[in-house]
Amino acid sequence: MVVTTGIVVALLVPSLEFFRAVSPVEFLTGTVWSPLFKNAHFGVLPLLSGTLVVTLIAAVVCLPLGLCAAINLSEYATQRTRDVIKPILEVLAGIPTVVYGFFALTFVTPLLQRNWPFDTPPQVFNALSAGLVMGFMILPTVASISEDAMYAVPQSLRAGAAALGATKYEISTRVVVPAALSGIIAAFVLGISRAIGETMIVLIAAGGTPNLTLNPAESMQTMTAFIGAAGLGDQPTGSIGYKTIFAVGLTLFAITLIMNIISIRLVRRYREVYD
Amino acid sequence: MSTVTSPDLLTSHRGWWHRTREGLFRGAVTGSVVLGLAVLVALIAQSLVKGWPRLGLDLLTHFPSSFPDRAGVQSAIFGTLWLVVIVFVTAIPIGIGAAIYLEEYADTSTWYNRLIDVVIQNLAAVPSIVYGILGLAFLSRGFLHLGPVVLTGGLTLSFLVLPVVIIASREAIRAVPSSILDGALALGATQWQAVSRQVLPAAIPGIATGAILAVSRAIGEAAPLLLLGALQFVTFNPTGLDSSFTALPIQIFNWISRPQEGFHIAAAAAIIVLLGITLLMNGVAIWLRKHFQQQW
Numbered sequence: 073m074v075v076t077t078g079i080v081v082a083l084l085v086p087s088l089e090f091f092r093a094v095s096p097v098e099f100l101t102g103t104v105w106s107p108l109f110k111n112a113h114f115g116v117l118p119l120l121s122g123t124l125v126v127t128l129i130a131a132v133v134c135l136p137l138g139l140c141a142a143i144n145l146s147e148y149a150t151q152r153t154r155d156v157i158k159p160i161l162e163v164l165a166g167i168p169t170v171v172y173g174f175f176a177l178t179f180v181t182p183l184l185q186r187n188w189p190f191d192t193p194p195q196v197f198n199a200l201s202a203g204l205v206m207g208f209m210i211l212p213t214v215a216s217i218s219e220d221a222m223y224a225v226p227q228s229l230r231a232g233a234a235a236l237g238a239t240k241y242e243i244s245t246r247v248v249v250p251a252a253l254s255g256i257i258a259a260f261v262l263g264i265s266r267a268i269g270e271t272m273i274v275l276i277a278a279g280g281t282p283n284l285t286l287n288p289a290e291s292m293q294t295m296t297a298f299i300g301a302a303g304l305g306d307q308p309t310g311s312i313g314y315k316t317i318f319a320v321g322l323t324l325f326a327i328t329l330i331m332n333i334i335s336i337r338l339v340r341r342y343r344e345v346y347d
Numbered sequence: 348m349s350t351v352t353s354p355d356l357l358t359s360h361r362g363w364w365h366r367t368r369e370g371l372f373r374g375a376v377t378g379s380v381v382l383g384l385a386v387l388v389a390l391i392a393q394s395l396v397k398g399w400p401r402l403g404l405d406l407l408t409h410f411p412s413s414f415p416d417r418a419g420v421q422s423a424i425f426g427t428l429w430l431v432v433i434v435f436v437t438a439i440p441i442g443i444g445a446a447i448y449l450e451e452y453a454d455t456s457t458w459y460n461r462l463i464d465v466v467i468q469n470l471a472a473v474p475s476i477v478y479g480i481l482g483l484a485f486l487s488r489g490f491l492h493l494g495p496v497v498l499t500g501g502l503t504l505s506f507l508v509l510p511v512v513i514i515a516s517r518e519a520i521r522a523v524p525s526s527i528l529d530g531a532l533a534l535g536a537t538q539w540q541a542v543s544r545q546v547l548p549a550a551i552p553g554i555a556t557g558a559i560l561a562v563s564r565a566i567g568e569a570a571p572l573l574l575l576g577a578l579q580f581v582t583f584n585p586t587g588l589d590s591s592f593t594a595l596p597i598q599i600f601n602w603i604s605r606p607q608e609g610f611h612i613a614a615a616a617a618i619i620v621l622l623g624i625t626l627l628m629n630g631v632a633i634w635l636r637k638h639f640q641q642q643w
Binding site: 136137138140141143144145147148157159160162163164165166167168169170171172173174175177178179208211212215239240241244245262265266268269270271272275276296299300303304317318321324325328329332333336 | 365368369372373375376377378379380382383384386387389390393394397465468469472473474475476477479480483484560563564566567568569570573574575576596599600603604611614615618621622625626628629630633634637
């Protein structure tokens with residue numbers, strides 16, 4: 073409780089001071105972000121678009137793979153395979169994110185640059201490799217939680233569908249997945265919210281240039297990467313650069329908080345209760 | 348007659364499209380697990396291959412240096428150890444205490460206890476860098492003005508893992524059937540005696556798993572420490588709570604962001620050390636849960 077109040081106060085007070093210096097309208101609609109330059113601009117849109125692009129790529133990787141992996145473990149795998157893979161997934165979920173960042177920068181980016189099918193190959197720092205690696209980072213969590221939800225669907229539902237002549241594919245997609253939907257959605261929202269808040273991968277692999285673009289081969293800065301980079305630069309307390317950390321932090325906190333609330337709501341709405 | 352749980356047999360009575368679809372789907376679900384595991388294995392293998400030549404006693408005993416082949420992680424390892432000790436003595440007891448209160452003492456029908464419940468769930472999903480902002484505003488600068496020292500870093504990480512410890516401990520306590528508590532109470536034990544001598548011992552495997560996972564997360568976390576200003580050239584081990592420090596993930600980040608290839612190799616070697624520690628801890632935690640958790 074103290075911690076939450078602390079977070080809110082810690083974010084709000086300097087943010088208010090920030091918004092006294094910079095109008096919220098400029099902050100939310102400006103398209104140039106250069107708070108630490110002499111000719112400072114405070115438009116948060118480039119940071120938002122960076123976060124959006126990276127998160128979208130992560131979601132595109134993680135949603136189909138996570139769902140399929142969970143279906144495999146819950147519906148297709150033998151108990152033995154499940155007993156081996158589940159703990160491995162849980163152990164892998166604990167890989168520090170700085171390791172994923174290193175992997176994105178020194179393995180995925182060169183791989184993309186060598187095999188790029190289009191004209192201009194990705195820059196050394198690019199959103200694509202950060203997003204792809206982030207997708208695999210949240211994969212164990214998403215797969216594991218969705219699998220828990222699917223595994224909890226009562227056996228009688230599967231048996232009933234099978235008795236009506238449904239095949240394994242039909243049972244998986246039309247019985248088990250809808251029945252476990254609340255848990256699956258909760259897993260995905262949790263994964264996405266982790267992707268939005270992830271710092272180290274984007275700080276290492278996506279670069280440090282705020283860039284209002286949707287081209288994933290370019291370097292872009294996310295909200296978290298800006299906060300991290302600004303922290304590195306050792307801003308003097310009370311300066312406008314110091315206060316921007318809090319304003320961006322507040323934006324980030326608000327976005328993840330809204331996602332969590334949506335997730336809790338969704339789970340409540342779709343929760344099916346079985347005896 | 349075949350059993351109803353043999354859908355493959357049922358498929359054979361239907362058209363070719365149904366059979367193809369079954370096959371495609373089976374391929375997709377198997378492929379996704381294989382692909383996911385393959386990428387994670389590639390990630391570990393890449394660090395191993397790249398960092399193996401540098402992995403040795405001098406990596407562990409040397410201090411950071413501006414020459415990549417002489418740089419080592421001794422001060423980073425000691426910094427991480429200090430952080431772990433601080434997290435262990437603050438977050439773990441407070442987290443378990445809060446869990447005991449919420450599960451065994453709190454009246455869940457009151458609005459403030461329900462609010463606490465929701466707040467803790469939300470806190471667990473707050474991005475780690477936001478905790479860094481909290482530490483920056485209250486501990487490092489602002490009210491306490493401690494500066495970027497070991498104590499600040501440790502307490503910030505404690506805030507970060509506290510909700511995880513509380514949630515895991517609550518689940519472990521909740522899994523102990525209420526008949527055990529009721530039985531102890533019926534024999535004349537006080538609430539505290541029943542909780543401390545019956546419920547808690549039964550919940551220890553679950554609590555230990557949660558605690559180890561939390562500490563392992565604290566070891567791997569770099570972002571909040573970065574924000575506190577822990578990215579410094581520290582060539583000494585921490586001498587006290589008010590000493591500057593570096594930590595393993597911070598040191599790795601520092602080396603990754605340098606252009607020289609030699610530092611990338613040193614980073615890969617340090618990653619092997621970090622992965623070794625965190626994966627071992629997670630492995631132990633999950634093994635503990637699997638082997639010691641009782642089924643009621």
